[in-house]
Structures are given as C-alpha cells and as structure tokens.
Amino acid sequence: MSFHPHYLSGNEIRALFLDFYAQRGHQILPSASLVPEDPTVLLTIAGMLPFKPIFLGQRTPEFKRATTSQKCIRTNDIENVGRTKRHHTFFEMLGNFSFGDYFKEQAIAWGWEISTTVFKLPPERLVVSVYEEDDEAYAIWRDKIGVPEKRIKRMGAEDNFWASGPTGPCGPCSEIYYDFHPEQGNDNIDLEDDTRFIEFYNLVFMQYNRDAEGNLTPLANKNIDTGMGLERMAQILQSVPNNYETDLIFPIIKKAAEIAGIDYHKSDEKNQVSLKIIGDHTRAVVHMIADEIRASNVGRGYVLRRLIRRLVRHGRLIGIYRKDVTCNVFTPQVAEVAISLAEDAYPNLRQRENSIKAELQREESRFLQTLERGEKLLEEIIAQVKQQGKTQINGEDAFTLFDTYGFPLELTQEIAQENNLTIDVAGFDAEMEKQRQRARKAHETIDLTVQGSLDKLAEHIHATEFLGYAQPTATAKVEAILVNGIAEEEAEAGTDVQIVLDKTPFYAESGGQIGDKGYLSGEGVVVTINDVKKESDFHVHFGRIERGTLRVGDTVSAQIDRACRRRAQANHTATHLLQAALKKIVDDSISQAGSLVDFDRLRFDFNCPRALTAEEIQQIEEQVNTWIAEAHSAKVAILPIAEAKAKGAIAMFGEKYGDEVRVIDFPGVSMELCGGTHVSNTAEIGVFKIISEAGVASGVRRIEAVSGPAILDYLNVRDTVVKDLSDRFKVKPEELPDRITVLQNELKNTQKELENLKSQLAIVKSDQLLQTVETVGNYKILVAQLEDVDAESLKTAAERLQQKLGAGAAVVLGSVPEVGKVSLVAAFSPEVNQKGLQAGKFIGAIAKICGGGGGGRPNLAQAGGRNASKLPEALEKAKGELKSALG
Structure with missing residues (x-):
C-alpha cells in the first residue's frame, strides 16, 4: 500500500498547527524560556509546564484556549540520542490547551481533523490508543470519528495515564500513531513496534487530582493538554527514515560531516550515530545559551556543559580534529547552521549569535585541553596494567576516563588495543548503570507540589502580612532565619541570610516588578535587604547582617529604600x-x-x-x-x-x-x-x-x-558621550553626524590607498625573492619570509610569484604582520598538484608549527598562527617537505 506524504518543511508544520488552532479560538502564545519560572524544575521539559499554575488552579487564565510551539530540553534518555530514530535532548512540542473549556470530544475531533485534513495523513494509516478504563474516549473514536475497533488499542496506565509527578493534576490520555506498514493488517497490532508505528500526537484529558495517598478526585475544571512532536511529524511528512534526517536537523549533520571530510550516507553506523548526536546537541546548546544559560558545574549550567562536551567528543570521534582536517574549533560553525534554521521562529538566536558562538568556542577549547589530560591519565593506567602483568583495564578506570575526562569507551578501547590490552566492558556498563540510577533519582520532573525549607516552617509560622501599599516602614517580628536554605535560630554579622517577618512593607518580586531594597534594624543589629521574593505565603527577605546578631523572635524596624x-x-x-x-x-x-x-x-x-x-x-x-x-x-x-x-x-x-x-x-x-x-x-x-x-x-x-x-x-550618560565627541571633533553636537560621515569616507579612502601601497610594496619585495628560487628536477621551489606584509598582500605576492615561475612552481610565503600573528600562504601550479600536493592541506599542517591552522583550494591556500618565533622553523619544514615530495 504505497503512500507519498504531502511534503511540508518543519517551519510550515509549525505554522499550520498554530494557525489551525488560532482559527478555532486559541490564543497563540510564544514559547516560554528553557529556564522555567517554576523553581522546582531545572529546565522546561514539556509544553504544559508554563501553564502549570493554571492547571493547579493557582492562576486564572486570560484565555480559555491557547496554542504554542514550546521548545523543550530533556536529558533523562540521553544515552538513546542518536541511537534510536526519535530520542532527542532538544525538541519542539506543538500543543493546544483548554483551561476548563472544551474536553474529550472536541479535542479528539480536532486532533483527527488536523492530522487528516491539514497534514493529509490517510485515515487508514492512523491507529489510536486509549486508557484501558476510558470507555468514553474509546466510544468517541469509534462512534464519532469512525475509527475501526481493530485500530483502537486499550493500554494500561504506564502508557496511557498521564501524571506530571507523584501528586497533582493527572488523567487518561489518548495517542495517535502513524502506521508505516498498514499492509501488515489490523490483527495483533503492536504499538511498541517502532519500525511500523510512530506516536506523534498525545491528547491528555486532565480531569483528576492525585493526593499523597494516591487517591484520585475530580478537578473543578477539566482541562486539555496536548502535545504533537514537531520532529516526528516532520519525519512522516518528509518521508525520511528518522527525525534526524528532517530539514530541522539534517543541515547541521551535513555541516559537521563536511568539516570532518566524510559523507553521512556513506558512513558506517558509528559515525552516523555521532553525527546525529552532534545534530541534536547543537540545537540544544544553541537554544540554552540564547536563553542566557551559561556553562558551569551546577544545575542547568552543568546540563549545558555536559551537552557541549558530548558534542565535542563526538566531533573528535568522527575525525574533526585530525591533522589533515586542520580544524581548531567546530562548534561555532555548526551553531551557525542551527541558528539559520530556527531564527525565523526564534529571533533571539540571531540576536544572541555572538554570545552563543563565544560560549561554544570557549567551552570547546577548554574541553579539548581536558581530553589531553585524560590521554595522559590513560597512559599512566596502561603503564600500570602492563607493570602488573595484566592484559585488561578495569571497568572502573574506563568509566572514570569517560565520566571525568569525557573519553568515549570506544576511544579507550582503541588506544588499549594499540597496546594489546582489552577493557572490562561489563565493569564499565555496571558503573554506567550506577550513574544512570543516580541520574534518574535526581532527574527533573514536573513535581506539582512546592518543596523547600519553608514547607517545614509553614506549620509553625503565619503568612506574611504585606503593608507596603500604604506604608514604607513597619515594626515586625522575625519569624524565621535561613542560612543557605537551612533554618537557623540566629545568625551573626557577615552572614548572608533569608528572613521571614510576620509583616513587611517590602514588595516581593512578582508580576515582573523587582523586589524592594532597604534594611532591618533592631537592638544592636542592622541587616541590609537586597531583594525580596515571595515563596508560597511568605515574603522572603534576602540580605546580609552588617552588625550584631539577629535571632528568631526579635522585633525589628523594617524600612524600604524609598528612592528605589x-x-x-x-x-x-x-x-x-x-x-x-x-x-x-x-x-x-x-x-x-x-x-x-x-x-x-x-x-x-x-x-x-x-x-x-x-x-x-x-x-x-x-x-x-x-x-x-x-x-x-x-x-x-x-x-x-x-x-x-x-x-x-x-x-x-x-x-x-x-x-x-x-x-x-x-x-x-x-x-x-x-x-x-x-x-x-x-x-x-x-x-x-x-x-x-x-x-x-x-x-x-x-x-x-x-x-x-x-x-x-x-x-547624563548620553550627554557625557556627546560632549566628549564634540570636544574631540571640535564641532557642535548637532554637527556630529555630518562630521562622522566625512571621517568615515576619508577613512575608507585612506584604507584603500594603504592597501594598494601594501600590495605594491609586497610585489616589489617579492620580485627580489626570484633570485632565491631552488630547482628540484622539473620543479621550482620558492620558500621565503616577507617582513611587515599583511595576509592579503602576502596572498597577492604568492599568486604573482607562482605565475611568474610558470609550470611546476611551488611558492610558500610567510609573514608577521603584527605582534602575535603569523600569516602563511601556499600557491601551487597544476603540475605540483599532480604530484599529490594540495595547497590547503599542506599549508594547514605547516601552520600548526606556529600554533595555528588554515586551508583552502588545492592551488591556493592561506593559514595563520600565533607563535611568530616558530615561523622560520615552519618555513624550513615547508621547504624540506616540498623538496622531498618533488625530488
């Protein structure tokens, strides 16, 4: 049964989905940041997360219906990324939401309509699942939509009862699957068979609240929370074998393969997995940095660093850092592709382009140094194993190399094999499983119950009374003191604290407004307050004790900074x-x-x-x-x-x-x-x-x-700048634009004249080098250093010399145009190329001696470096290699 899907790009799928629901009364809302407002969640991991307070009944929505394309990050299944068809760390979830408005019948009808009419999927290729006890949903699919009973599957709570956590809103769900092989019939349908089925749309009927004992009670409002995987729908409509080969990700993979000098489709499975991981992780890190997450060793910063390091590690596995590739850093290059793919939907990517690329380049360079340290440790381990007369590296050491130094098991195995050693893979897997168990326990979930130290204090203290609308000062009692999040009875001068008062004039950060500043004072004690936040019913005052000792039960005078x-x-x-x-x-x-x-x-x-x-x-x-x-x-x-x-x-x-x-x-x-x-x-x-x-x-x-x-x-800031510029240019402020335009034009003309003079000077200097040409057989070799010549002029000189020397000429020139910078260029005639010498690869390898790299075409290529003292050595090396290759 052949079917050719109606091709749509990822951007078209996103737009059509949002437009479909907008036409049905849904407000289109922007994707929330990957940094959630909810402090109990590390990253935005689901389309419903921004609406969590509404589902909890804590907020009244302005709109009864909403639709979004929400960017999400999940790392709990990171080991499956690149190895399966559909696992990702970064993905977009298309969703439509009802806050106490429509429910099952309407959600199901629209889910079917958009799938079959907008995305034009044949009904005979769709299978649906429902919760095994949800007779209502089953009947709607069968009687209202007309899905044959054999293509409606009842499934247990593990598959079709959605819960965000151990407590909170939950409910049965119904999923829509696409069938790649309907010719296999409707008997014994197994939706777990991902070679035949892909689940692309999940409709959650959020109708219950689960308490701590596991009891379900109906919610006051029945809500709808749906999610359609953008990448999955793209796979279906673009007729590609996996999500990674869609137009959302594959251009990134193609760029990485191009840098490594390999072909994705002709590569073995190992390289394809690495390329898929690079494609996935590049999208993740680009969006995380755009949302102002910075790499670190804690929290979401650690997630970012881990993803960047996996990205770099797999770049190494596919050979990006090989000597013949001459690539120092590659992450900014693949990031540029990811930005260009997504900037229409997420303009902040282009706006944050410089920050994204700088962060990636910095982290990539640091990690490459870490890998070098790992190689030294592996050398020590190998030496120790041989000294002990053993033939196997234990799994714990191999895992330490993987976990601490970023060494893939495959790389450790490869190096071990070169030394006639093996790896205790079972021991490595055991250590890996231990880490996975730790990760699962610590993994972020949408826990709809607020946690924290204040929960324990809530039974003993009252909600904070806010007086700040009417008065800037108040006499208050200290109800609680927290130091590093832990409740204490007292705190001394020099301590950073969080303080809860029974009443306060301080406004707590909310509704976009920053919290007040000010101070607390009492008998012998002064506390500066730098910020105030609201946690549950408490105003938490963040400050530092400047003098004295503050104790629970003290009476203090609370004073806001009125100017602020x-x-x-x-x-x-x-x-x-x-x-x-x-x-x-x-x-x-x-x-x-x-x-x-x-x-x-x-x-x-x-x-x-x-x-x-x-x-x-x-x-x-x-x-x-x-x-x-x-x-x-x-x-x-x-x-x-x-x-x-x-x-x-x-x-x-x-x-x-x-x-x-x-x-x-x-x-x-x-x-x-x-x-x-x-x-x-x-x-x-x-x-x-x-x-x-x-x-x-x-x-x-x-x-x-x-x-x-x-x-x-x-x-004041702008006036100071304008006055300074007026004084420098000796004009009135209103004359500054014209004066700057004149100077810009003068500068452009001067630069052009200077460039022409530099080129002429380089030509004059280079002509003198013709006397130093060496002949090797039928070939002419010219290797020399020109003083004070910039890269462009050096290139012009090399081209001119190669043309003057004619057939069989190989020219390599070097220069130090400025302190700490080396320029190199190679110009080879076709006869030199025929001897197997490529200018790009040749000059890139030579540049490494000067701490740099580069490349270009077979006949003409440029490179750079940082160590000028090594330039004579590099040129001598170039001359020797040319003589050897052409002799």
Missing part, C-alpha cells in the same frame, strides 16, 4: 501606559507576554507579528508622555475578578489571580489587574523614553524604556 521604590513605581505605571498606547496606536488585540520592572529601566514584551515602524514608536512615546502630562490620578480597588473583567480590566495571561483582584485604574487611559506598586498620579512619572524595540521570539516583540528619575541617569 519611587523608581519602580514610575516604571511599573509606565508599563501600563505603554500597553494602553500600543493597543491604541498599533493594534487593540496586542497583549502582554511578559515584563520587567526594575529600578532603572522597564521592559515590556507583547504579542505582535511584525516590527513596529519608527513612526509608531514615536507616536507611542508621545502618547505616553501626553498621558503623563495630563496628570491622571490612580484609582485602586479590590473587586471580584468577574466584576473587574466586566469593567474592562486587562489581565495578563498566565498570571495568578484569586477570587478577588486588585485593579489599578487610570480612568480613560488604562485599567489592569495588578498587584504591583504604582504612582498615585501619572504626573509623578515625569517623562518616558523608549530605548529600543526588537523581536525576542516568534510573534513576540520587546520594548525597553526608562522613565521617572532613571531618565536623568540615561541622559
């Missing part, structure tokens, strides 16, 4: 005015996608499919400043949430709201649900200035701005 508070208030109110201006001037459907309210700036993310024009930005800025000048007074009220929304108050999607909400209303301008602090009158803001506007994700734009007292800081 005023700055935050101005910036927070300015974000409300900014959103109102965006809706008025650009599009009324614009909604907030995130924000940051700091003391010195504000950032506002909003849903918009295009960049704003310069004219729109100017109009928005003018409108906000007009509202500021009109001095609109704030009206603050606590209202039932339904009443607030009926009055037109704007809620931020995903924000947590209770039955009663705080409404900030500037009549005729803006009305929003907000728990933050604000000015009492817009005139207090003073002035508002937009600094930048840019894209941060697909369909999401970001405006950065300053307001209030922070404007003066902003203007």
Whole structure:
C-alpha cells in the first residue's frame, strides 16, 4: 500500500498547527524560556509546564484556549540520542490547551481533523490508543470519528495515564500513531513496534487530582493538554527514515560531516550515530545559551556543559580534529547552521549569535585541553596494567576516563588495543548503570507540589502580612532565619541570610516588578535587604547582617529604600501606559507576554507579528508622555475578578489571580489587574523614553524604556558621550553626524590607498625573492619570509610569484604582520598538484608549527598562527617537505 506524504518543511508544520488552532479560538502564545519560572524544575521539559499554575488552579487564565510551539530540553534518555530514530535532548512540542473549556470530544475531533485534513495523513494509516478504563474516549473514536475497533488499542496506565509527578493534576490520555506498514493488517497490532508505528500526537484529558495517598478526585475544571512532536511529524511528512534526517536537523549533520571530510550516507553506523548526536546537541546548546544559560558545574549550567562536551567528543570521534582536517574549533560553525534554521521562529538566536558562538568556542577549547589530560591519565593506567602483568583495564578506570575526562569507551578501547590490552566492558556498563540510577533519582520532573525549607516552617509560622501599599516602614517580628536554605535560630554579622517577618512593607518580586531594597534594624543589629521574593505565603527577605546578631523572635524596624521604590513605581505605571498606547496606536488585540520592572529601566514584551515602524514608536512615546502630562490620578480597588473583567480590566495571561483582584485604574487611559506598586498620579512619572524595540521570539516583540528619575541617569550618560565627541571633533553636537560621515569616507579612502601601497610594496619585495628560487628536477621551489606584509598582500605576492615561475612552481610565503600573528600562504601550479600536493592541506599542517591552522583550494591556500618565533622553523619544514615530495 504505497503512500507519498504531502511534503511540508518543519517551519510550515509549525505554522499550520498554530494557525489551525488560532482559527478555532486559541490564543497563540510564544514559547516560554528553557529556564522555567517554576523553581522546582531545572529546565522546561514539556509544553504544559508554563501553564502549570493554571492547571493547579493557582492562576486564572486570560484565555480559555491557547496554542504554542514550546521548545523543550530533556536529558533523562540521553544515552538513546542518536541511537534510536526519535530520542532527542532538544525538541519542539506543538500543543493546544483548554483551561476548563472544551474536553474529550472536541479535542479528539480536532486532533483527527488536523492530522487528516491539514497534514493529509490517510485515515487508514492512523491507529489510536486509549486508557484501558476510558470507555468514553474509546466510544468517541469509534462512534464519532469512525475509527475501526481493530485500530483502537486499550493500554494500561504506564502508557496511557498521564501524571506530571507523584501528586497533582493527572488523567487518561489518548495517542495517535502513524502506521508505516498498514499492509501488515489490523490483527495483533503492536504499538511498541517502532519500525511500523510512530506516536506523534498525545491528547491528555486532565480531569483528576492525585493526593499523597494516591487517591484520585475530580478537578473543578477539566482541562486539555496536548502535545504533537514537531520532529516526528516532520519525519512522516518528509518521508525520511528518522527525525534526524528532517530539514530541522539534517543541515547541521551535513555541516559537521563536511568539516570532518566524510559523507553521512556513506558512513558506517558509528559515525552516523555521532553525527546525529552532534545534530541534536547543537540545537540544544544553541537554544540554552540564547536563553542566557551559561556553562558551569551546577544545575542547568552543568546540563549545558555536559551537552557541549558530548558534542565535542563526538566531533573528535568522527575525525574533526585530525591533522589533515586542520580544524581548531567546530562548534561555532555548526551553531551557525542551527541558528539559520530556527531564527525565523526564534529571533533571539540571531540576536544572541555572538554570545552563543563565544560560549561554544570557549567551552570547546577548554574541553579539548581536558581530553589531553585524560590521554595522559590513560597512559599512566596502561603503564600500570602492563607493570602488573595484566592484559585488561578495569571497568572502573574506563568509566572514570569517560565520566571525568569525557573519553568515549570506544576511544579507550582503541588506544588499549594499540597496546594489546582489552577493557572490562561489563565493569564499565555496571558503573554506567550506577550513574544512570543516580541520574534518574535526581532527574527533573514536573513535581506539582512546592518543596523547600519553608514547607517545614509553614506549620509553625503565619503568612506574611504585606503593608507596603500604604506604608514604607513597619515594626515586625522575625519569624524565621535561613542560612543557605537551612533554618537557623540566629545568625551573626557577615552572614548572608533569608528572613521571614510576620509583616513587611517590602514588595516581593512578582508580576515582573523587582523586589524592594532597604534594611532591618533592631537592638544592636542592622541587616541590609537586597531583594525580596515571595515563596508560597511568605515574603522572603534576602540580605546580609552588617552588625550584631539577629535571632528568631526579635522585633525589628523594617524600612524600604524609598528612592528605589519611587523608581519602580514610575516604571511599573509606565508599563501600563505603554500597553494602553500600543493597543491604541498599533493594534487593540496586542497583549502582554511578559515584563520587567526594575529600578532603572522597564521592559515590556507583547504579542505582535511584525516590527513596529519608527513612526509608531514615536507616536507611542508621545502618547505616553501626553498621558503623563495630563496628570491622571490612580484609582485602586479590590473587586471580584468577574466584576473587574466586566469593567474592562486587562489581565495578563498566565498570571495568578484569586477570587478577588486588585485593579489599578487610570480612568480613560488604562485599567489592569495588578498587584504591583504604582504612582498615585501619572504626573509623578515625569517623562518616558523608549530605548529600543526588537523581536525576542516568534510573534513576540520587546520594548525597553526608562522613565521617572532613571531618565536623568540615561541622559547624563548620553550627554557625557556627546560632549566628549564634540570636544574631540571640535564641532557642535548637532554637527556630529555630518562630521562622522566625512571621517568615515576619508577613512575608507585612506584604507584603500594603504592597501594598494601594501600590495605594491609586497610585489616589489617579492620580485627580489626570484633570485632565491631552488630547482628540484622539473620543479621550482620558492620558500621565503616577507617582513611587515599583511595576509592579503602576502596572498597577492604568492599568486604573482607562482605565475611568474610558470609550470611546476611551488611558492610558500610567510609573514608577521603584527605582534602575535603569523600569516602563511601556499600557491601551487597544476603540475605540483599532480604530484599529490594540495595547497590547503599542506599549508594547514605547516601552520600548526606556529600554533595555528588554515586551508583552502588545492592551488591556493592561506593559514595563520600565533607563535611568530616558530615561523622560520615552519618555513624550513615547508621547504624540506616540498623538496622531498618533488625530488
């Protein structure tokens, strides 16, 4: 039964999915960061994670329906990446969500419709699974959709009952599978057979809550949480044998193979696995760094470092660092491909390009040095084994090399074999399994129960009473002191602490607004407070004891930094005015996608499919400043949430709201649900200035701005720069642009003249070298050093000399154009090439003597280095090799 799928690119699949659900009342939301807001989770590992507070009933969503393409990272099955068709560390999960709106029948109907009409999969090639006790879902598939009973499989809880963790929301699920071989019939269908079936769409019917004893109770709202694997759907529609050969990943694999000088399709299984791992891990690390994760030895930074090191290790396995490849670092090159593939959907990749490539190059270089240290350790192990008269390296040592130094078992085996030794593979596997068990225990899961030290204290202390809306100071009692997350009875001067008070004037970070600063003081004790965060019902004050000893039970005076508070208030109110201006001037459907309210700036993310024009930005800025000048007074009220929304108050999607909400209303301008602090009158803001506007994700734009007292800081910095430039160029500030344009043109002309002079000088110098040509048989060899000649001029000189010498000429020139830099070039005639000498490979190997590398075409190639003192040695080596090869 032949079927040729309707080919769609990965980008087309993503767009069609989101558009399908948008047309059915779903709000398209941007992918959340890989760094989740949820502190109990290390990385964003599922499409539902950003909506966890909604599923828990902690937040009231602005939209009843949503759809996303969520980037995810999972490392619990990392050993399967590249070895199976579909395991990945990085993947995109297409999802549609219902928050107490539609349920099973509608979710199933739409799941079937998009699969068969949008993606045009033949119904006879689809098989569905349902939870074994879910008669309702079974009946919908059979009676409403018309799927034959033989192609509906009942499966147990392990496969078809979704749970995010030991407790919390859960429910049965139904999965849709694609059948690659329907000709095998409907009898004895085995959905575990991944050579025949691929599960591409999971529909979770989140209808229960599981308590600590395992009891299930119905949720107040029945929710839908679905996930369609973008890579899996691409595999189906692009008719490729695995996810890795789709257009989402294969260009990265192709680039890595090109660097290594191999062909993926002609390679053995070992090289193909390594190339797949490189393709997968490159996507993962590029997105992680773009989301501001940095390599380290802890937390998500360790995950990033581990992935980069696996990436480098497999680059080594496929021969990327061989002498004839002359590649110092390759990760920035494959990263560029990954960025170009995904930048349309994730513009932040291109915006963070320099940071991504710099981080990868730094980590790759460091790890290559680590590998060198591992090689030395292996030499010591081999020597010890031989000294003991043994013929086998034990598994524990082999695993230490793998785990600590990044040595693949295959590399250890290869080196051991060269020394007539073997490896205790069973012992290695045992150590590996021990590590996997440790990893599984520590692996991040979506634990929907908040954990932490405060949970234990919650039984003994009361929720913090927040007084900060009305008063900047308060007398409070110290309820708890934590040092490094551990509850203590007291702490002395010099200690960093987290403090819980019974009441506080300090605003805790939430809703995008930064926490207050200030201090606590008591009898003989002073504590500076640098930040405040809200954990459960407690305000946790982060600070340092400057003087005295603080004890649980002490009474202290809590005082906020009023200047910082005023700055935050101005910036927070300015974000409300900014959103109102965006809706008025650009599009009324614009909604907030995130924000940051700091003391010195504000950032506002909003849903918009295009960049704003310069004219729109100017109009928005003018409108906000007009509202500021009109001095609109704030009206603050606590209202039932339904009443607030009926009055037109704007809620931020995903924000947590209770039955009663705080409404900030500037009549005729803006009305929003907000728990933050604000000015009492817009005139207090003073002035508002937009600094930048840019894209941060697909369909999401970001405006950065300053307001209030922070404007003066902003203007002072720029005024200092302008005055300095005016003094240097001796012109008025308004004349600076014209003066700079004149200087730029003059500089370009001067550079062109200089380049011409350098080339002429190089030609003059090079002509003098013709007297040093050596003849070897029918060949002419010229190897020399030119002083103070740049790389481009050196290349011109080498080409000219080779042409002057004619047939059988081999020219190698070197120069030190500047301190710490070496330039080399080789120019070979076709007759020299016929002797097996390729300019690119030849000069790249010579450059290694100077601590560098390079390459190019067979007839002309350039290279560089860092050790100028080695240039004479390198040129002597080049002359010797040419004589040997051509003699």
